[in-house]
Amino acid sequence: MAQPLIIAVPKGRILAEALPLLAAAGIRPEPAFTDKDSRALRFATDVPGIELIRVRAFDVATFVAHGAAQLGIVGSDVLSEFGYSELYAPVDLKIGHCRISVAEPAAMAESDDPRGWSHVRVATKYPHITSRHFAARGVQAECVKLNGAMELAPTLGLAPRIVDLVSSGRTLKENGLVEVEVIEEVTSRLVVNRAAMKTRAQVVPLVEAFRRAVAEKEAA
Ligand SMILES: Nc1ncnc2c1ncn2[C@@H]1O[C@H](COP(=O)(O)OP(=O)(O)OP(=O)(O)O)[C@@H](O)[C@H]1O
Numbered sequence: 264m265a266q267p268l269i270i271a272v273p274k275g276r277i278l279a280e281a282l283p284l285l286a287a288a289g290i291r292p293e294p295a296f297t298d299k300d301s302r303a304l305r306f307a308t309d310v311p312g313i314e315l316i317r318v319r320a321f322d323v324a325t326f327v328a329h330g331a332a333q334l335g336i337v338g339s340d341v342l343s344e345f346g347y348s349e350l351y352a353p354v355d356l357k358i359g360h361c362r363i364s365v366a367e368p369a370a371m372a373e374s375d376d377p378r379g380w381s382h383v384r385v386a387t388k389y390p391h392i393t394s395r396h397f398a399a400r401g402v403q404a405e406c407v408k409l410n411g412a413m414e415l416a417p418t419l420g421l422a423p424r425i426v427d428l429v430s431s432g433r434t435l436k437e438n439g440l441v442e443v444e445v446i447e448e449v450t451s452r453l454v455v456n457r458a459a460m461k462t463r464a465q466v467v468p469l470v471e472a473f474r475r476a477v478a479e480k481e482a483a
């Protein structure tokens with residue numbers, strides 16, 4: 264029997280927005296996929312030969328880049344951070360809107376001038392994006408890598424500034440921080456393994472189905 268086509272889907276916050284898009288593209292997972300008690304990681308769908316895997320947001324890109332999954336749904340923040348050349352991102356799914364920003368304590372921002380920085384120490388989950396952003400204007404960035412709760416770093420003395428995702432701004436506000444620079448806007452993308460695009464006949468029609476699903480949602 265032919266190998267199934269695997270779509271990698273992040274298990275975090277994007278999932279709720281991704282499921283209706285998957286359904287509009289004609290793919291509905293078996294009930295266990297949305298069952299919080301299920302420990303399964305690989306799921307059948309109502310399309311024979313298409314399966315879903317549920318993985319961490321950052322790992323979607325890794326599975327698809329290595330060809331372990333053929334397609335995936337991932338934030339453009341993750342694509343920017345890893346820069347995998349094996350990944351093709353043909354469709355902006357227009358979900359998971361947020362931005363990657365530099366933030367610092369409100370009191371510090373009152374007298375701070377970003378144009379005067381020559382070296383910054385930053386707590387972040389995105390060391391590559393951070394270093395690239397600052398290097399572009401000749402600022403050296405020393406990054407402390409964290410996997411979450413970056414907002415704690417300034418008050419606890421780990422790093423005076425952070426680079427993190429911002430959406431409503433509530434997390435920054437509740438932790439006494441303010442946004443001082445926006446690095447890039449983020450949305451989720453459909454990603455495809457470049458080799459699979461050429462070798463697996465189902466991939467191109469699926470990409471088109473996602474493109475139509477996004478257009479229909481935007482038009483509604
Ligand atoms: N506040 C937000 N608003 C909108 N989109 C967001 C927000 N935070 C994250 N995202 C998007 O959702 C993706 C996954 O974020 P999520 O918070 O679910 O992951 P995570 O908790 O870091 O994942 P994991 O638990 O796997 O480490 C991010 O890569 C980003 O593209």
Ligand SMILES: O=P(O)(O)OC[C@H]1O[C@H](OP(=O)(O)OP(=O)(O)O)[C@H](O)[C@@H]1O
Pocket residue numbers: 276410411412413427428429430431432433434435
């Ligand atoms: O501007 P807001 O709307 O408050 O959203 C921003 C928060 O959302 C994300 O965290 P998430 O809730 O995913 O938690 P985690 O990354 O720390 O797991 C991000 O890392 C911020 O902390």
